[in-house]
Amino acid sequence: MSTLRLSKSLEQIRAELYARMEAVQDEYAAQGWLPQRLNLNKGIARGLIELFAWGLWQLYQLLEQVFQQAVPANATGDFLDLHAEQIELARKQATQARGTVTFHRAATSASGGTDTPNVRIPAGRIVRTLPDGRGIVYRYVTEADAVLPAGAGAVAVMARAEEYGAAANAAPGQIVELATPVPGIGAVSNAAGWLAEEGADAESDSLLRRRYALAWQARAGITSAAYKAAALSVTGVVDVYVDDQHPRGEGTVDVVVKGAAGQPTEQLLQAVRAAIATQIRINHDVVVKAPTPVGVDVAMELELLSGDADATVLAARVWVEALFKGDQPEVPAFGIGHDVVRDRMAAGIVSIAGVKRIGWASPVGDVDIPADGLATLTSLTVTARWVTEA
Incomplete structure (x- = not known):
């Protein structure tokens, strides 16, 4: 979208001021408004003109910013939040990743039998990844006490990321270190599908603008926009595709959802189904699913x-x-x-x-x-x- 250029550069403002003063100096002196012609090259007059030019330049900067932020398609940050609030939208906040981490019995007692007693895993145990390509380590804290039963080689324990955001959505096999030792536990891991809840970044301006536009389209009666708006309102959903061309027969609609970790968790899909339920049109057979x-x-x-x-x-x-x-x-x-x-x-x-x-x-x-x-x-x-x- 094109934006009108409303501001002027400091050099342009200065040149216009000097041109105006040169044009009216003689007239103002004749009227008695100036005691004499001013020296525009130095002295107090030059200093005052420079200060005025700078102040006028600041006003032009503010004018351009206000004009830009007044248009939702161009607005950013808090200004975009204000536009969204007018149609009852709020920016989605960052969330923490949460899922099951597997604790494995130490090798010395992994053979089973009477030498593999219960192992208590207290809440608050910290597991972590190795440094990623940017040198960042992600840590996860167990949420509740757990027990590795006698004779069992491993147990799944729910853990939550310390940091907020999508970066903590570790890929399978990335969580490999036990930061706080647990007697009897020799290793930790995260299997495929370990996430129960995706960690999500705070909603970006571009995504909020998309939801803003969809909200108006939904109010205009565009069914696909209503489904997209409902799906994107769920925290953790970063993209959605609506196939309303009867993918499974007459009257069918497929809503395909991408989560912050890529493939959505079942919990995220259920949340989207609940959000879309109130938007389903009569005779629509709507299926919410993960992308292929x-x-x-x-x-x-x-x-x-x-x-x-x-x-x-x-x-x-x-x-x-x-x-x-x-x-x-x-x-x-x-x-x-x-x-x-x-x-x-x-x-x-x-x-x-x-x-x-x-x-x-x-x-x-x-x-x-x-x-x-x-x-x-x-x-x-x-x-x-x-x-x-x-």
């Missing part, structure tokens, strides 16, 4: 001219993982139905200092994703080799 996962293997070799090879490989991995995981607000992640375009992956890698070219082993080309699908990173291999300019 489309696995993508990524393997590349970076040709480097300079820099630190390990750091460059790590930066490339972080970029690709963020595209699929969507846990970094500054990285535009793949959404529902978004094709995996190699150039899009390459864009954040070739801009890394020292990278000359990317050699792709996989995928061999762009990966088409169906309208109700979601690209899922199944494997990632990044290597590097040194080259010279030809």
Whole structure:
């Protein structure tokens, strides 16, 4: 959307002031409004003019900001919140990831039998990931006392992330360290589907603007907009696709939901179903479901001219993982139905200092994703080799 330019630069304001004063000095002196012609190059007159020009420039800056924030499509931050409040919307706040972490019996007593007694796991035990590509460690705290029964090799314990946000939605196998030792416990892990509740970032301006527009469209009677607005109102939902072209026969509608961790948890789907229930039109058979996962293997070799090879490989991995995981607000992640375009992956890698070219082993080309699908990173291999300019 184009925005009118209302402000002026300080140089433009200064030039206009001096031009005006030169044009009227003689007239003002003749009228007795000035004792004599002013020296506009120095002295107290010059200082006062400069101060006035700066103050006028500040007013122009404020005018442009107010004009921009008055339009919901351009508004940001608190101003956007004010627009949203007018139609009973509120920015979704960040939440903590929550799920089951598996505590494994120590190897010395893992064979079972009478030498494997009950092991008490007190609430407040801390488990954590290894440092990720950015050097960040995520920690999780057990919520309640648990017991590893005699003879059992492992027990699942509910834990909550210490930090708020989507970054704490650890991938399977990432939680591997027990920060606070528990006698009799030798290891911890998180299996596939360990999340019960996704951690979500505070709603971004772009997502809130989308909900603002959908709210008005829903009020205008657009059914698909009403379903999208209801789904996106649920904390943890970051994208939604509505197939209202009778996907399962006449009168059927599919609502496909992406969570903050990618594939939504069952709890998140249930929350969306509850939100949409009040919006269902007569004779609509609505199904809320997760997107169809489309696995993508990524393997590349970076040709480097300079820099630190390990750091460059790590930066490339972080970029690709963020595209699929969507846990970094500054990285535009793949959404529902978004094709995996190699150039899009390459864009954040070739801009890394020292990278000359990317050699792709996989995928061999762009990966088409169906309208109700979601690209899922199944494997990632990044290597590097040194080259010279030809």
